[in-house]
Amino acid sequence: MGSSIVIMGVSGCGKSSLGAAVARAEVLPLIEGDDHHSEQSRSKMSQGIALTDEDRDGWLTLLGEQLGASPNGAVLTCSALKHKYREHLRAASPGLRFVFLDLTREEAQARVSSRSAHFFSASLVDSQFAALESPVGEPGVLRVDATAPLGELQSQVSDWLKTVALPQS
Numbered sequence: 001m002g003s004s005i006v007i008m009g010v011s012g013c014g015k016s017s018l019g020a021a022v023a024r025a026e027v028l029p030l031i032e033g034d035d036h037h038s039e040q041s042r043s044k045m046s047q048g049i050a051l052t053d054e055d056r057d058g059w060l061t062l063l064g065e066q067l068g069a070s071p072n073g074a075v076l077t078c079s080a081l082k083h084k085y086r087e088h089l090r091a092a093s094p095g096l097r098f099v100f101l102d103l104t105r106e107e108a109q110a111r112v113s114s115r116s117a118h119f120f121s122a123s124l125v126d127s128q129f130a131a132l133e134s135p136v137g138e139p140g141v142l143r144v145d146a147t148a149p150l151g152e153l154q155s156q157v158s159d160w161l162k163t164v165a166l167p168q169s
């Protein structure tokens, strides 16, 4: 289970785009974290109500189970905003690595506002930044500039996966 990767960051940072590109390049299954939110959580977010730790707890457990069901590794897209959320996932998948798509609040706001048909309310972007605890400094983390072109980001991740030692779990 040591080869799974989480693509993380605030709404609009590019998790789905990079997750799909990395899964393709690494020939790993893609788990879309957003597909596993409860109906209640989706409805909250579309109404502009931020998720709580409690709302995210069952979701993280579910995502950990999905990782556990991919013994050869997988790419998971998941906001994973707080340290304790990442620890929740690490407990389910020892050696898990994280790619942090770092984006400014202004850029996130612009990206999210331009999506009309998405369930996530643009007014929630501030709450994403309020919850965000940078993973930089934790084991097995690569920070990338989320405004870099997608192909460049994918190459950075693939290069990093070749060189980085698996973190001790």
Ligand SMILES: Nc1ncnc2c1ncn2[C@@H]1O[C@H](COP(=O)(O)OP(=O)(O)OP(=O)(O)O)[C@@H](O)[C@H]1O
Pocket: 009, 010, 011, 012, 013, 014, 015, 016, 017, 018, 034, 077, 111, 120, 146, 147, 148, 149, 150, 153
């Ligand atoms: N590297 C990039 N450079 C410029 N724009 C990008 C990049 N990656 C993604 N985008 C654009 O940003 C928007 C959000 O991308 P995406 O849906 O992949 O992000 P996300 O983090 O999965 O968002 P959410 O979790 O809110 O669904 C899309 O319009 C996408 O085309």
Ligand SMILES: O=C(O)[C@H](O)[C@@H](O)[C@H](O)[C@H](O)CO
Pocket: 009, 010, 011, 012, 034, 051, 056, 078, 079, 080, 081, 120, 128
């Ligand atoms: O933890 C959270 O608050 C959520 O996962 C959000 O980050 C959104 O689901 C996602 O980014 C979709 O816009």
